[in-house]
Amino acid sequence: MLTLEEYQDRVKLEIDRQVFDYQPTELYEPIDYTLKLGGKRLRPTLTLLACDIFGGDINDAVNAALGLETFHNFTLLHDDIMDKAPIRRGKPTVYKKWDANRAILSGDTMMVLAYDYLLNSPKDLLYDLFKVFNKVGKEVCEGQQFDMNFETASCVSIEDYLNMIKLKTAVLIGGSLRVGAVIARASIEQASMLYDYGENIGMAFQLQDDLLDAFGKTSIFGKETGGDIRTNKKTYLYLKALEVSNNQDRERLKKLYSIQDEDRQEKVEEVLSLFKKYNIDQLTRDLMEEYYHKAIFYLKQINLESSKENVLISLADTLMKRNS
Amino acid sequence: MLTLEEYQDRVKLEIDRQVFDYQPTELYEPIDYTLKLGGKRLRPTLTLLACDIFGGDINDAVNAALGLETFHNFTLLHDDIMDKAPIRRGKPTVYKKWDANRAILSGDTMMVLAYDYLLNSPKDLLYDLFKVFNKVGKEVCEGQQFDMNFETASCVSIEDYLNMIKLKTAVLIGGSLRVGAVIARASIEQASMLYDYGENIGMAFQLQDDLLDAFGKTSIFGKETGGDIRTNKKTYLYLKALEVSNNQDRERLKKLYSIQDEDRQEKVEEVLSLFKKYNIDQLTRDLMEEYYHKAIFYLKQINLESSKENVLISLADTLMKRNS
Numbered sequence A, B: 001m002l003t004l005e006e007y008q009d010r011v012k013l014e015i016d017r018q019v020f021d022y023q024p025t026e027l028y029e030p031i032d033y034t035l036k037l038g039g040k041r042l043r044p045t046l047t048l049l050a051c052d053i054f055g056g057d058i059n060d061a062v063n064a065a066l067g068l069e070t071f072h073n074f075t076l077l078h079d080d081i082m083d084k085a086p087i088r089r090g091k092p093t094v095y096k097k098w099d100a101n102r103a104i105l106s107g108d109t110m111m112v113l114a115y116d117y118l119l120n121s122p123k124d125l126l127y128d129l130f131k132v133f134n135k136v137g138k139e140v141c142e143g144q145q146f147d148m149n150f151e152t153a154s155c156v157s158i159e160d161y162l163n164m165i166k167l168k169t170a171v172l173i174g175g176s177l178r179v180g181a182v183i184a185r186a187s188i189e190q191a192s193m194l195y196d197y198g199e200n201i202g203m204a205f206q207l208q209d210d211l212l213d214a215f216g217k218t219s220i221f222g223k224e225t226g227g228d229i230r231t232n233k234k235t236y237l238y239l240k241a242l243e244v245s246n247n248q249d250r251e252r253l254k255k256l257y258s259i260q261d262e263d264r265q266e267k268v269e270e271v272l273s274l275f276k277k278y279n280i281d282q283l284t285r286d287l288m289e290e291y292y293h294k295a296i297f298y299l300k301q302i303n304l305e306s307s308k309e310n311v312l313i314s315l316a317d318t319l320m321k322r323n324s
Helices: A004-017 A025-035 A042-053 A058-082 A100-119 A123-152 A158-183 A188-215 A236-244 A247-256 A265-277 A280-302 A306-321 B004-017 B025-035 B042-053 B058-083 B100-119 B123-152 B158-183 B188-215 B236-244 B247-256 B265-277 B280-302 B306-321
Strands: none
Touching (some): A004 A042, A004 A058, A004 A306, A025 A058, A025 A100, A025 B123, A042 A058, A042 A158, A042 A306, A058 B100, A100 B058, A100 B100, A100 B123, A123 B025, A123 B100, A123 B123, A158 A188, A158 A236, A188 A280, A188 A306, A236 A265, A236 A280, A280 A306, B004 B042, B025 B058, B042 B058, B042 B158, B042 B188, B042 B306, B058 B123, B100 B123, B158 B236, B188 B236, B188 B265, B188 B280, B188 B306, B236 B265, B236 B280, B247 B265, B265 B280, B280 B306
């Protein structure tokens, strides 16, 4: 077993080796830019880790790992157009740096590239791998559509929100682990339980993202904080605040979330002070803890030797405490 | 062997059987709308035909055929956003009927669905099928990017243009045939020659599209004619006209193609009269004939029994003469 940083380094090495100097450059330049921007590269790291956990050869998993990172980045390119997001990983998004058409088409190409990477996995596993990949791919699109629907929906329940982040984020975290397990020829049961572990840490991961967007530091987080509040995004923080606040504060929050002006810094501050008043930070961490414990529950079912189990526990711990 | 219409009917039957009533409806409604709009369904028809030609079971090719049609429609959804096209197959485009975000995301989902259909092909052929599919997929994106580049390029050569339509259109026609051949377990050489036949009829097919856009009837063509002229699209017709016209007409054409107002009917008429003066219609048909003969050359190399060869000759003839 390697350390998490070592899997991550291997992913970085493999990504840096990829060459995208094909024609037309207008198409491949944004792909090179995006994939080499850095970021946590969590998903491919998970694929290598999962493969290693089940005794597979991580060299067999490198292409699938690249495929998952490329797929994830394709979704970011398109999401950034839909969300009009100017900054990603501290740099201009493709849609801002070039234009929406380039972001659409480079994204489309990345999706094909993702499948092409995956195709270089062991041939007898292709059906199983594509099955996992396609299911996750569809769910990620469904999650993004729910997310867009919620922008204009007058009423979003906490359950709706959690289902949305499961589809948009958690299934790909789970899927990245499952792909690694499949390549290591783990049993279906083992791969499923690892997936469930991953889906639950994925839920905690996204809730942490929502927390960081409200309470994080822009310089560390890599994108401007307060963005969700500015754009009236109905995150868990907001929905929980509606649930636990008194009538007056609830109406005030709703009113604040009807302001369309994204530059109102005093709105961000008032919302944050309401979140603090109701301890939303801690309530969100409580829910994250629930997902964390579910993740560990599934992990224990796999019955791994303790050194391997500990790597996955420490991964979950790291993700719970991240600040970027 | 069935007739072309019978393959087409089978494709229609299979598409009509597809159910897209999943959640969120905002995502799946445009997919259902697009796939059931009709159209020629040329690509899946070619897949079934090619499979049958080489003695395969067309039931094995149905899923791949659906995959190719779904992939093709995904590209249309995204192209229509980039080209700001309001009408497709006589109906509003997805981007016009709903909005660009829906068209982006439904398109993305269709791409995953395309791969998911393809995955239901015979398992031992998956590697070969995905290899064909991914190559074509990348090339189609490259073609669309070249097409967008040409919008702002001051000088586009005829060679550049022909390379662009090869990537954007012809490779998918060829690829649809190759997929059918692979499923029928044709030899690599046979599949390649059928691909070359297809690529060449694909070139003629696109040139015919350019001709119909200029000289066709809106009511039959399914989209407004003159659109390429209105949007200053540097098609073969325009580039050939620049090549063969005298200095005065060449400068006039360039001037007309610098007008940004898409509603100028008199511009369309003046361009058409210049095209007629230089016999551009016939010159385009001459080039189509060249591609036709190349296609037939490759077809003959396959050495099929004459009844099968005749089906493919008659297909090429039909496509040469189409008016919609």
